[in-house]
Amino acid sequence: MHIVIMGCGRVGSALAQTLEQQGHTVAVVDQDPTAFRRLGSGFGGRRVTGVGYDQDTLREAGIEEAGAFAAVSSGDNSNIIAARVAREMFGIENVAARIYDPRRAEVYQRLGIPTVATVRWTADQMLRRLLPSGAEPLWRDPTGGVQLAEVHASTMWVGQRISRLQEETGVRVAFLTRLGEAILPTSQTVLQEGDLVHVMMRTDDVEKVEASFAEGPEEGGH
Numbered sequence: 274m275h276i277v278i279m280g281c282g283r284v285g286s287a288l289a290q291t292l293e294q295q296g297h298t299v300a301v302v303d304q305d306p307t308a309f310r311r312l313g314s315g316f317g318g319r320r321v322t323g324v325g326y327d328q329d330t331l332r333e334a335g336i337e338e339a340g341a342f343a344a345v346s347s348g349d350n351s352n353i354i355a356a357r358v359a360r361e362m363f364g365i366e367n368v369a370a371r372i373y374d375p376r377r378a379e380v381y382q383r384l385g386i387p388t389v390a391t392v393r394w395t396a397d398q399m400l401r402r403l404l405p406s407g408a409e410p411l412w413r414d415p416t417g418g419v420q421l422a423e424v425h426a427s428t429m430w431v432g433q434r435i436s437r438l439q440e441e442t443g444v445r446v447a448f449l450t451r452l453g454e455a456i457l458p459t460s461q462t463v464l465q466e467g468d469l470v471h472v473m474m475r476t477d478d479v480e481k482v483e484a485s486f487a488e489g490p491e492e493g494g495h
Contacts, residue, residue, distance in 0.1 A: 279325030280346030286311035300334035326355035341367035429489025436460035
């Protein structure tokens with residue numbers, strides 16, 4: 274996948290290097306050309322000097338071929354504008370914006386832009402939003418038979434109750450991460466866009482669970 278990153282600070286450079294090591298092609302955009310020094314001489318991706326929400330700059334970075342976009346500059350407003358341009362102008366589905374003010378997170382979430390607040394920052398969180406596929410194991414019991422994992426849920430599950438998700442996929446939902454906060458759902462909790470779903474499941478069932486989460490609810494269900 275080709276991925277465009279706006280911002281070449283500590284987070285952006287680390288993200289770029291990690292993604293490139295995973296075999297993706299990467300372009301990094303920053304207004305300050307000296308910032309690219311953080312990437313090191315071994316970085317093989319594009320370095321594009323410019324404003325990350327300028328459409329011509331994004332085109333130079335290969336946004337039209339990109340599968341994901343990360344806005345991790347030092348400015349909240351710049352990040353959210355760039356994320357919206359990537360999603361609304363170029364149709365990029367996997368978009369994530371880093372923010373410094375967690376109070377703004379809910380506003381951005383309503384705009385359909387997943388956000389990662391700096392105080393809760395982990396590179397893993399950003400990677401999971403850019404490459405949202407399958408299950409990411411978090412814990413296994415000593416026998417290896419049961420595991421806790423974050424599973425990517427299709428947007429077709431948005432609006433459905435946890436009870437239906439559990440019934441149709443065979444998992445137990447342990448907790449949700451919503452707007453950067455962990456919550457313990459009840460059977461009546463309704464999944465919202467941007468929720469990260471953490472489930473307990475049998476290790477033997479991982480492929481089946483991944484498929485059920487990806488395909489959405491069964492037609493005619495309740």
